[in-house]
Amino acid sequence: MEMVSTAAADSLENDHMYKEQGIDITIVINNNLICDESIIDVSAAMEPARWPECCIYRAPGRIRKINKEAYTPKLISIGPFHHGQKEVRDEDGQKELRDLEKLKVRKLKEFCDRTGKCQKEIAGTIEKNQDKIRRCYSESFDINKEDFMKMVLLDSTFIIELLLRADDREKYEDDFILCNPMLNDDIQIDLILLENQLPFFILKELYEKFYERHSEKPIFQLACKYFSPFIEKIPEDEKMKEVKHFTDLIRLSHCLDNLKFKKRVKNPCTATKLYETGVIFKLHDKGLLDMHFHKSLSTKTSPCFNFSWLLKCLLGLTGFECLEHTQPLLKIPRFIIDDDTEGLLRNIMLLEQCHYPLEAFVCNHVGILDYLINTREDVELLIEKNIIYNDLGSNEVIAEMVNKLCLEISERKSCYADLAEDLCDHYAQHCNRSMGYLRRTYFSNLWRTTVTIVGLIVFGFTFWSTIKPYVAPRIDSVHCV
Structure with a gap:
């Protein structure tokens, strides 16, 4: 009982000290609450143990x-x-x-x-x-x-x-x-x-x-x-x-062995926007997760000398790989989409979120596809390039499925951080966007390309006919001298 009284006295002294310091704390002492047994079983409320063997998880x-x-x-x-x-x-x-x-x-x-x-x-x-x-x-x-x-x-x-x-x-x-x-x-x-x-x-x-x-x-x-x-x-x-x-x-x-993980700070734009800025999409058959972006030295140093739009318009030139490799080239592995694709990807991504958060190969890959694919047009472009094999029927369904795969998925590090940064830098260059606008406006198909070229030729002859009376005498006088 002396111990209880001493503890109560100490509590009152602390109470006075707090009040002097402007801290209002009310202490209620009830001897009936003092007992030898615990009221709450603390051991039963401890955080569940996560064993080293743990590898099978329930979806949150x-x-x-x-x-x-x-x-x-x-x-x-x-x-x-x-x-x-x-x-x-x-x-x-x-x-x-x-x-x-x-x-x-x-x-x-x-x-x-x-x-x-x-x-x-x-x-x-x-x-x-x-x-x-x-x-x-x-x-x-x-x-x-x-x-x-x-x-x-x-x-x-x-x-x-x-x-x-x-x-x-x-x-x-x-x-x-x-x-x-x-x-x-x-x-x-x-x-x-x-x-x-x-x-x-x-x-x-x-x-x-x-x-x-x-x-x-x-x-x-x-x-x-x-x-x-x-x-x-x-x-x-x-x-x-x-x-x-x-x-x-x-x-x-x-999984691949040569991929390095680091924090991704930039996100690429959609496939159609990259395509308009001269990026050539090509099927890569080295594995599901092996994705690369290649730019020639001339394209890096002089972005305005990017003639990808010309290769796309003049179909006969696309067969020459030497010309193709001089342009920005994004290699993407084949993505087969059928009735089982979503379930398979979701379970692998769930495993990575729970067990491999710092080596989430599949989550990173799907995350990049999520940025590349936003609309039906993006899906159609990748189907045209034989990158996506659609066994679902609707291109809009594919776009919606890819966009939902990354919902509630967190990304700590990415093995495509450098790839995303390179694609963002390419799209940010003014010359590439200008070329994309020209191609979309004047070279979107073979017919429009032909009309544009004919129009340029007619404009050239008209311009020459206009200035010829003023320029020709000066040229003749130069020759006479």
Whole structure:
């Protein structure tokens, strides 16, 4: 009790001191609030731990609301985020969900028959790695130990068995999934969604431990073959050791090693505006993310000697590459757009935002495309140059899709900072904009170019006829002397 009284006296002295300094603080002392036990469980309110193994994330609400379906599996649920939930997009979804859950059980039996191992033996490996698997997810989930093991057992054996059968399609031509292209395509898309992942290490461990012929084809080769429609290039064996899951595999297949990241301070203008200022767009077939802007030395030192407008008007000259390379040249890799493009890009971009914020290759690439593509005319120009392959039908839909991809996406550093700066500097030069205006006004097509040239010739003859009476006698007198 003396301790309480002393503490109260000290508080009153502090109260007087604060009042003298003009600080009004009211202190309420209630002995009834003093107790040995905490009122609030502080330990339960601590910030959730982010484990080093964490690599599978749920889309934040602000990103998910832009396009919820892009992050939601259509048919099959893998992992805890969508486990046991009806997240499919049609009225018959519940039936399809039940059918595919039964299919997982059949795949488990097929995997046990293939390996000669029982369920308990496979589950034992999963139980040893249970904590590590849980730490791979960004959220904790209310699934008990037994149900979690069953979920991972069914999901992992389903994936491994699917990869093995897809590798030998001729032998398994009657497989329920592989013989149905639409079903197989939907499952492929579901298996690369970020929220719908299992850690790659558990698939690899089960495959190598229980499949005797695993050394003939590593599981990453099976995965690359199954997801070949989305794979740009097969990563090297050393890089495959870093793969976290299938979404990470797709991203890794598109990444380049020679790109440097730094803060982007300038943003390029649209493709049509760059085209008007003499930039020639050319298809680049070296990879999805490899984009370059080239300017010859003569064009850099003397921008007014940029005759790109002449190459565009005189179609016969475009076949000479020596002339083309003397002009500003923007090389862009092919961008194939179909029904699955948006979902694929959104999930890779989500992974980069959550796990690779300083090496966001795909986010940076889509960000540059967002500035280049603003209207239907920009899309039409890139389609004309064979850079965009449109499998959606509407050019306006493509422009709208590209513009929405970067909504709520933050960019700390960009691997295209130098490219954006070069494009901005090119457009800022007065000579390039003037040439663009002349081309748009007088050389926009072959007919207008012909009329302009004929008009210039007629103007030249008329001007000469006007000044000839005054100039000709002086010339004759000079010759006489």
